[in-house]
Amino acid sequence: MDAVARVVQPGLQAALGVPVVVENRAGAGGTLGTASVARSAPDGQTFVLVFDSHVTNPALMPNRGFDSARDLAPITLIGTTAMLIVTPAARRWQTLPEVFEAARQEEPEAISCATNGNGTMTHLVLAQIQGITGLRFLHVPYGGGGPLATAAAGNQTDLAMGAAALSGHVASGLVRPLAQTGAARSGKYPDVPTLGDLGVAGIDAVSFTGMLAPAGTPGPILQRVREALLGVVGTPAVQGRLSDGLGFDLVMSEPEVFGRFIETQTATWQRVARENNVRIE
Template sequence: MLTRRHMLAAGAVALAAPALAQTAAWPNGPIRIIVPFPPGGSTDALSRLLQPRLSAEFGVPVVVENRTGASGSLGTAATARAAPDGNTWVLVFDTHAVNPALIPNMGFDTERDLTPVLLFGTAPMVLTAHRTRPYRSVADVLAAARARPESVTFGTIGNGSLAHLTMALFEKATGVKLVHVPYRGGGPLAVAAAAGEVDLPIATRPAIGPHIDSGALLPLAQTGATRSATMPDTPTLAESGAPEIDARAFWGFLGPARLPEPVARRMEAALRSALAVPELRDRVAGLGIDLDPQGGAYFTRFLSSQIATWGRVVRENNIRPD
């Protein structure tokens, strides 16, 4: 005779069977990583570094798809609306935490409709000056901006980006008024920065690092609360007259909501395995990312905090999308 314990155990197995079957069959086709920005930026570079490792791990093609627009929200929306079958993922940047306040009608809920899988790491942004400009310190910038308000320009990866919000805090803290020039992603900004289109490009080192290394851009300050080990000689904005600014970009990997937990865990393990390869890890670190992989639970809490913090800055400064 079947006991009640046997019946409960059989029921649990029956309920788990579909998820287990789906996990066992996954991946059952090409895996797509959506990059919600144009080629040439840090999200694109990181995705393409991971691509061959993931393909070898899973034994299926891994396709990187650049789906741009609306500060990264269009590509992210495609993932949020995808079937939770483990075949569609997105690699996001810090705009992911700003968009809920900046774009209220995205068509998906950032926290409800996606599954955080792995936070790769963070990095401060770098406020730079093109070598043809006279600025060699933040003090030089402040002096020029106070002498001629709205004469100094700064360039970012887009309106409402973390760099834009950070400079809004900088203006409020120092009392100066600058002119914002938004570009459509890290690639376009990097090209414009090297050409000297704006006075002060501000972005992560992954986006503009090569132009810092070449001498085309001169680093004036970094935006973290403390100096990054990758830029120990560059002062922070807080050290340069703008106290209490702590702004760090981040890179993270997400899938759709209702993703089977075993699939999410297997993808997280594959990503960690790829990042553990010394050659790949060195290349990622070479992008300027301070690698510190954190799993889904941590990433979920991190995103909630970032969304609350930068949403408040958007509202207080009445920032609107392009």
């Protein structure tokens, strides 16, 4: 989120004619920062960029202190990012079916799969894969995408699942992409098969980022900020940094579409967590 915010900040500041300050509030998978915005005055001074934990946290953190539909107003879904399943270049597997076959020959949890944390979307996708295939992988949760990518590039795990943080290591050849978890192939990785292509049906998981404001923020303010953001993202320089640099398939949806996206995704991941008995301690 910090990278996206800093890419759009200069253009937003210029378009709106006021200082735009990027403030990082880490903790609980984005919940602490989002909760602070949900409690902020709806005066057009405070906005929040959210990512995929925004739709997975409700399944695992029932006491977040806010409800997205009630307390936040959607502005736009900026874009989605492919989540990849990769293996270090030093590992022998060339395809995900080869990994599955090896897992069938081994004891349960003999093959490790790293994610960017307990309760994250990657953790839930791993649970889905295990439920569909009947295989058991050793889940190794890392504290975010950066440590996950470092571990994967350093050959410290058999598999790793993540989004933008892995892109650089894919490009350098330190890790080899085996599959992506969305229902359709990403424009950035058109040659990488989806899980559905490989016979693991029913999984549609993409990382994303979008902007929201406190509920009750006047409509003209929301519209002005959205139009400013559309203009900034539409410039070649920013578009290139978001698409080529961070791997986003840009969407820039209408507010209502983003609201429905959040609602549908939240319901999906609540079902996945319930069906696979995923909890975070």
